Amino acid sequence: MPAEPSAPAETLLDVRNLSVSFRSEKGVIRIIEDISFSVGAREILSIVGESGSGKSITSLAVMRLITDPNAIIEGSIIYKGRDLLKLDPREMRDLRGRDIAMIFQDPMTAMTPVYTIGWQIEEQIRAHQKLSRRAARARAVELLGEMGIPAPARAATRYPHQLSGGMRQRAMIAMALSCNPSLLIADEPTTALDVTVQAQILELIQRLRRDFGSSVILITHDMGVVGTISDRVMVMYAGTVVERGPKPMVLAQPSHPYTLGLLRSIPPMHGERPFRLPSIPGSPPAPTARPAGCPFQPRCDFRFEPCGNRPPLFRHGAQEVACFLAADHLPDWDHERAIRAPGAAA
Amino acid sequence: MSGTRPTMLHAASVTKRFRVGSRFRTGGVQIVHALTDVSLDVFPGETVGLVGESGCGKSTLGRCLLRLYSIDDGRIAFQGKDITNLSQRELRPLRAEMQMVFQDPYSSLNPRRRVGDLIAEPLRVHGKRSEADVQNRLRELMELVNLSPDFLQRFPHEFSGGQRQRIGIARAIAMSPRLVVADEPVSALDVSVQAQIVNLFMDLQQKLGLTYVFIAHDLSVVRQIATRTAVMYLGGIVEIGDTDTVLHSPAHPYTAALISAVPEPDPHGNIRARTILRGEPPSPTNPPSGCRFHTRCPIAQERCGVEVPVLRPLDPGRRVACHFPLQSGEVAGHG
Numbered sequence A: 001m002p003a004e005p006s007a008p009a010e011t012l013l014d015v016r017n018l019s020v021s022f023r024s025e026k027g028v029i030r031i032i033e034d035i036s037f038s039v040g041a042r043e044i045l046s047i048v049g050e051s052g053s054g055k056s057i058t059s060l061a062v063m064r065l066i067t068d069p070n071a072i073i074e075g076s077i078i079y080k081g082r083d084l085l086k087l088d089p090r091e092m093r094d095l096r097g098r099d100i101a102m103i104f105q106d107p108m109t110a111m112t113p114v115y116t117i118g119w120q121i122e123e124q125i126r127a128h129q130k131l132s133r134r135a136a137r138a139r140a141v142e143l144l145g146e147m148g149i150p151a152p153a154r155a156a157t158r159y160p161h162q163l164s165g166g167m168r169q170r171a172m173i174a175m176a177l178s179c180n181p182s183l184l185i186a187d188e189p190t191t192a193l194d195v196t197v198q199a200q201i202l203e204l205i206q207r208l209r210r211d212f213g214s215s216v217i218l219i220t221h222d223m224g225v226v227g228t229i230s231d232r233v234m235v236m237y238a239g240t241v242v243e244r245g246p247k248p249m250v251l252a253q254p255s256h257p258y259t260l261g262l263l264r265s266i267p268p269m270h271g272e273r274p275f276r277l278p279s280i281p282g283s284p285p286a287p288t289a290r291p292a293g294c295p296f297q298p299r300c301d302f303r304f305e306p307c308g309n310r311p312p313l314f315r316h317g318a319q320e321v322a323c324f325l326a327a328d329h330l331p332d333w334d335h336e337r338a339i340r341a342p343g344a345a346a
Numbered sequence B: 001m002s003g004t005r006p007t008m009l010h011a012a013s014v015t016k017r018f019r020v021g022s023r024f025r026t027g028g029v030q031i032v033h034a035l036t037d038v039s040l041d042v043f044p045g046e047t048v049g050l051v052g053e054s055g056c057g058k059s060t061l062g063r064c065l066l067r068l069y070s071i072d073d074g075r076i077a078f079q080g081k082d083i084t085n086l087s088q089r090e091l092r093p094l095r096a097e098m099q100m101v102f103q104d105p106y107s108s109l110n111p112r113r114r115v116g117d118l119i120a121e122p123l124r125v126h127g128k129r130s131e132a133d134v135q136n137r138l139r140e141l142m143e144l145v146n147l148s149p150d151f152l153q154r155f156p157h158e159f160s161g162g163q164r165q166r167i168g169i170a171r172a173i174a175m176s177p178r179l180v181v182a183d184e185p186v187s188a189l190d191v192s193v194q195a196q197i198v199n200l201f202m203d204l205q206q207k208l209g210l211t212y213v214f215i216a217h218d219l220s221v222v223r224q225i226a227t228r229t230a231v232m233y234l235g236g237i238v239e240i241g242d243t244d245t246v247l248h249s250p251a252h253p254y255t256a257a258l259i260s261a262v263p264e265p266d267p268h269g270n271i272r273a274r275t276i277l278r279g280e281p282p283s284p285t286n287p288p289s290g291c292r293f294h295t296r297c298p299i300a301q302e303r304c305g306v307e308v309p310v311l312r313p314l315d316p317g318r319r320v321a322c323h324f325p326l327q328s329g330e331v332a333g334h335g
């Protein structure tokens, strides 16, 4: 089974037919509905979506960090030729931290409040590498410095709560990078940060790829962040992939009505100010209230007869779109608007 | 700077400090200099955007403007009336005319009360209205914020974030205020919903002739909604002027850096193309001497660490607090 058309030649991670569901009193709730994607070597893949789209659950599934006994995970997650879903917990623990690392929106998720930053990074290093405590400490301080933390030797002696949000984020990244992971999964790493600090963190992530040759899965709700550092974009909505392709293509020619709507609802920083911002009506559905057929249907200005069915991912060159408008070719929005959505804000 | 134009709100040299910590804890009592010498005029019918990074004092300023906080120094006048030293009881009759909308509509709404009661509360407390009148007004408000009147019987948790913000807005405009201070009202919302709420603010302004102070950390949202924009850094306004002037040809190096850091959904975007400001804002418990931005400013000179730059007119419609303001088109610091 070939990877998606836009994937780079050398594949590091290949997720096939992943579904995640939870058993509950109200029956089985499907959060992720049969998605497939891959990440190439040295690639930065952005996964974009709003709340409830399933982007965080996807990454937690890859890390095997879903511990809820009511979770049902199906499919395969092939990393460097091995199916992560088939590894025993010890093998997985070994891989996590050494080979695949994850950073979160809230750094405290990955840190312990009662130990110093330096100690936590040291432990991380020593868990995977044979190094003396002294050498590990030196490496920890070096990493903190590389992350742009001033006076790194002193910062290493601090507890997480003694650092600002931006500094904690850097310390967590230092910890995640301490073993030169091949894959970094970053879940909304800059959402809680100010734009100037966000720019610094994005630059760090970019450097990680350049200096260590790592691959990155960057999870975000922010198309601006996508525009700033990704190679490819995968847009998720209601637990499905709705569009995917190289960043320049998806941003220049968004081809799913949801991607189009997301991009158009961002107020521009240049040029004409729209009198009204184009917006998407309604809000993203909760996993328990996902509509039948095309999941975007209730909010879509373009829906037509076929939309009562679930659209497959149609491929056109390097772009893939799960929308019946793209059945034969990528949609021409002026044309579609004229024939299907005369009322839609231009 | 008000000239002869009447102001909706006039704030002159407002200073606000908070005491934090305790005599009995490590670090002892510290003073947070949340606002230092902040002056701002808000004119009827306009929207003043307040931008800046977290902790720079936007929320504090918003609350001081409405006298939800007392101030340590300076003067605040609402529609010409000095409200600097009014007690909360003396302020009560004015509350109907100046209202606040918060970032997280959920935490500002009592979860156990029905939406109808939440919105009607200010009407019942302040107004001497009959119940029939209150019900009429409720229906009117629901229509203004585009919510179905059926929702009045429901509870806040049954609503999405965007709907809850509509409820928060309905509550704020219930008494027909003149001035609304909105503190990050779209920051917690999904992107696809933000635009709806920004549009709602703009519609309501047109229909009701509202005046806004709109606080946001997102520059593109402020560009969309604000007629004038004030940029804050570490407790002070560093630049203020017409939104287009400030955002298209920033004169303060901090404004320029802030704009450069805004990520855009550009198909050919690249982090390396940006001017990246180093470090983080210093602590407001111990702000730097002279220009508060001098520790991070790419063009700082010796004078900047010594002499406080005052906010002074640079060109028509703009004031800047910098000894060496940028010429138009110039970008602070290269790469």
Ligand SMILES: Nc1ncnc2c1ncn2[C@@H]1O[C@H](COP(=O)(O)OP(=O)(O)O)[C@@H](O)[C@H]1O
Residues within 6 Å of the ligand: B018, B019, B020, B032, B033, B034, B052, B053, B054, B055, B056, B057, B058, B059, B060, B061, B284
């Ligand atoms: N009630 C308070 N007590 C103590 N410090 C406060 C209080 N409110 C705000 N501050 C401090 O004042 C400064 C300005 O905060 P704030 O006005 O909330 O900034 P912004 O809204 O721009 O993020 C910050 O350092 C903040 O921690």
Ligand code: SF4
Residues within 6 Å of the ligand: A256, A257, A258, A294, A295, A296, A297, A300, A301, A302, A303, A304, A306, A307, A311, A322, A323, A324, A325
């Ligand atoms: S399949 Fe139909 S409803 Fe779904 S996004 Fe396309 S046009 Fe809209």
Ligand code: SF4
Residues within 6 Å of the ligand: B252, B253, B254, B291, B292, B293, B294, B295, B297, B298, B299, B300, B301, B304, B309, B321, B322, B323, B324, B325
């Ligand atoms: S006064 Fe000096 S330090 Fe401050 S912004 Fe202007 S040039 Fe920079």
Ligand SMILES: [Mg+2]
Residues within 6 Å of the ligand: B055, B058, B059, B060, B183, B184
């Ligand atoms: Mg605030």
